[in-house]
Amino acid sequence: MPGRTLFEKTWDRHVVTGDDPSLLFVDLHLIHEVTSPQAFSGLAHAGRTVRRPDLTVATLDHAIPTTGRSLGIRDPKSRLQVETLRNNCATHGITLFDIDDPRQGIVHVVGPEQGLTQPGMVIVCGDSHTSTHGAFGALAFGIGTTELEHVLATQTIWQKRPLTMAIEVDGDLPRGVAAKDLILGILATIGVRGGQGHVIEYRGSAIRGLTMEERMTVCNMSIEGGARAGMISPDDTTFAYIEGRPYAPTGAAWERALDDWRELATEPDAAFAAIRHVAASTLVPHVSWGVNPGQTIPVTGSVPSPDMFEDEAERDTAARALEYMGLRAGTPITEIPVEHVFLGSCTNGRISDLREAARVVAGKRVSDRVSAVVVPGSMQVKAQAETEGLDRVFIDAGFSWRDAGCSSCLAMNPDVIPYGERCASTSNRNYEGRQGRGARTHLVSPAMAAAAAITGHFVDVRDWE
């Protein structure tokens, strides 16, 4: 019998009943203010209740302001949404990391930070970037509001078994090439549909060499390749990250958990439905040029011409993208000026991301043409950064230093990029209008974003001194 994959082991452990679709038990249900209110009202309407409030954790992140929080939330609809979540959590006994809680932050940052995310778990959330938690060897995926209501009521979810895809990344990432560049490079190869119907497992020596925060950056953008989940087999790096966190097991329970987690990794002779190979040594810093995350090229390249695409639909998409982005084919990426820099999000809002960016910024000044903002992924990341003096580095350079939340990644709060203006962003999506109507987003790593803030245009951060 061939060996089993991490995905297969995790899936099989959670089947309550049924075979394709299977009813899976949900170990952790993360919720936030934007996609949950209709689920709670549906529950109330049907006279149902929350089955496992102890396995449900809420935070505020999507639509809350990142400045002036003591003044409250100005937008009446966002305020109502926040109050609705508070009421729902109080009614059902759900732990909420409220706006004044030191644990508040982006749902995919705080789960791992609190030790709630552990190997072999099934984790769901009404947010597509739930794939982030797969970095710990959990099966974690985004769900819609109707599914959310189902999970609240039953602590389970019906799922058709997806296919598996291995993305093998061998070799070492070159100096100056970040985890963000790795996943952008993968997306440039597989495109935004390549992972449809699959759960991706990222494997190989380059993946083993990544820190947990880097692994989260990679798994986070699995959904951008069309895969609902991305996973990485847990190892000593994983266990070391979890140990000592508030919700991590301790004492004898920790030893039992470790024994269990060590059995989860994909076995050497396990089979995948699809395998893709990426040579880490060939990777370079990437910048997205278009309106989906697959439209991404090396910083050393130029804006592509639609004529370069063989498929008519791709050609059409590229032409539309250039028009929206206000770019001319053939323009070197390093000659594209930026007016905004956004450092943050569930992709790149962790302490290591801020450290990388601060290293580039230290002792320099943000370009006069640029408005630059740092939004830590959580209030705990913010506190840690302040302990390390990173806030001073950013503030002295001319960055705005904010409170935690999703912020300009999707601009549901006041942090909107104005029409027609261009933003170097460490977030995950460059869709039309994502950061504001008519706003032009270029996805990059934290170091690349920081360098663009200083120079006012994209630069190859490998040449930075």
Place this chain on the structure above:
Amino acid sequence: MKPVRMVEGTMVALPRADIDTDQIIPKQFLTRVERTGYGDFLFYDWARDVEGNPDTGFFTHDPARRGARVLVAGDNFGCGSSREHAVWALQDWGFDAVVATSFADIFRSNAINVGLLPVEVPRSVVEELLAVAEDRAAIVSIDLQARTIRAQGLSASFSIDPTARDRLLKGLDPIGATLELADAISAYEAGRASWLPATSGLSLIDE
């Protein structure tokens, strides 16, 4: 959820690939706490010119297209954000089905869960349908029971997951059905490892 058996009506063609849910319903309309009232904001940015005024050339502002029930689109429809609001907006506007060469996984689940029929067909069928849809009065008939799609000279079958089809045909409430399995869920819970994280009893702040 109402049962879905047959969808019949005129079409709107939007032959673009990778239409993401941010386009279907932009984020500024996600601050509502209701499931309804999203139809006016469908494809909000695409339906507006540079100044932000309604573009009467876009179908959402064309009174003649108001009765359309089927949207025809390109590959990977509904990619990106998991927001179910995208499905609600399409339904609110009047669509009962979307025909595309492929759907993003989360969008497809969301659509099936609330009775918007996702019809996945080969590219050749989409192309034929787009040709038929040039006649704005052309009627398309989608029969979920028979898994067929017909319009003028076109007749094709489509495949759909049997469980999803069954749920749509019967208009099932999956929560009610799952709650019948409470014993199996309880049995599973009894076997879970005791070290798995739970919030009760551990609080850094008052809970």
